[in-house]
Amino acid sequence: xxxxxxxxxxxxxxxxxxxxxxxxxxxxxxxxxxxxxxxxxxxxxxxxxxxxxxxxxxxxxxxxxxxxxxxxxxxxxxxxxxxxxxxxxxxxxxxxxxxxxxxxxxxxxxxxxxxxxxxxxxxxxxxxxxxxxxxxxxxxxxxxxxxxxxxxxxxxxxxxxxxxxxxxxxxxx
Numbered sequence: 001x002x003x004x005x006x007x008x009x010x011x012x013x014x015x016x017x018x019x020x021x022x023x024x025x026x027x028x029x030x031x032x033x034x035x036x037x038x039x040x041x042x043x044x045x046x047x048x049x050x051x052x053x054x055x056x057x058x059x060x061x062x063x064x065x066x067x068x069x070x071x072x073x074x075x076x077x078x079x080x081x082x083x084x085x086x087x088x089x090x091x092x093x094x095x096x097x098x099x100x101x102x103x104x105x106x107x108x109x110x111x112x113x114x115x116x117x118x119x120x121x122x123x124x125x126x127x128x129x130x131x132x133x134x135x136x137x138x139x140x141x142x143x144x145x146x147x148x149x150x151x152x153x154x155x156x157x158x159x160x161x162x163x164x165x166x167x168x169x170x171x172x173x
Contacts, residue, residue, distance in 0.1 A: 002109050005058035005070070010048045012067045013058055017042040020069070020096035029156060036157035059113050061097065061106040069097035071110040073117065078127055085149060085168060086125030090118045093128070111144055115169075124171050129154060132163040145169045 005013055018038050025034045050056045055076060061069035072094035078086070092114050097106055118126050129152040130137050152164035 001062045002059055002071075002106075002113050003062070005051065005060050007048070007051055009058070009060060009067070010044060010051055012060065013051070013070060014042065014044045014047045016060075016067060016070050016096065016098070017047065017094070020098060023099045024096065025156070029159070033157040033159055040157075057117075059110060061101075061110055063101050063104065063106070068101040069095075069106050069110060071095050071113060073114055075121075075123075078125070079152075079166075082127070082150060082166060082168075086170070088121075088123045088125065090114065090121075090123040090126045091128065092126060095128075107140065111140075115144070118171050125168055126171065127166060127168045129164045129166055131161065132165050138165070138167075141167055141169075 021038060021042060022034055025037075050072070051058060055074060057073045057075070059071040059073075060067045061071075071092065074091040074093045076089060077091055078089040092111070095107060095110055095114075097110075114126060117123075126146075128141065128146070130141060131154070132138075146167040146169045148165045149168050150166045151162065152166040154161045154164045
């Protein structure tokens with residue numbers, strides 16, 4: 001099941017944000033950078049603030065009534081240098097699942113939720129940033145019509161990764 005998150009889901013979202021980020025990035029970037037990023041970006045107060053924003057939507061994925069993944073969308077934003085590629089933008093900022101539930105099609109369901117929202121709300125461009133070495137994620141997004149249009153960056157602690165891809169999917173009009 002996938003559903004829109006609300007203020008009562010802040011603790012679950014905080015847990016998922018931190019746990020899934022650690023699972024993905026600690027083996028690559030180590031404890032210090034990951035914990036610094038979590039401290040600066042994924043505390044309960046950050047999640048609560050994002051939940052209160054009109055420009056941010058979270059969706060939770062469930063398995064047997066337990067939250068196991070989430071999608072974070074940012075409405076009407078794209079970096080200025082890419083503003084020419086569309087007129088209404090929907091960002092898939094986060095799409096993470098606990099490792100124990102990967103391969104159960106929940107990521108597909110979350111991404112389809114983003115695509116449905118883009119269609120319903122008439123966004124013409126969906127975009128996301130993905131690490132250029134994350135070949136599995138890139139292949140997943142390409143399967144849904146995303147393509148690389150440029151480079152992006154990701155700041156984790158003192159490290160700025162400039163090997164991020166900015167990928168877009170144009171909506172059919």
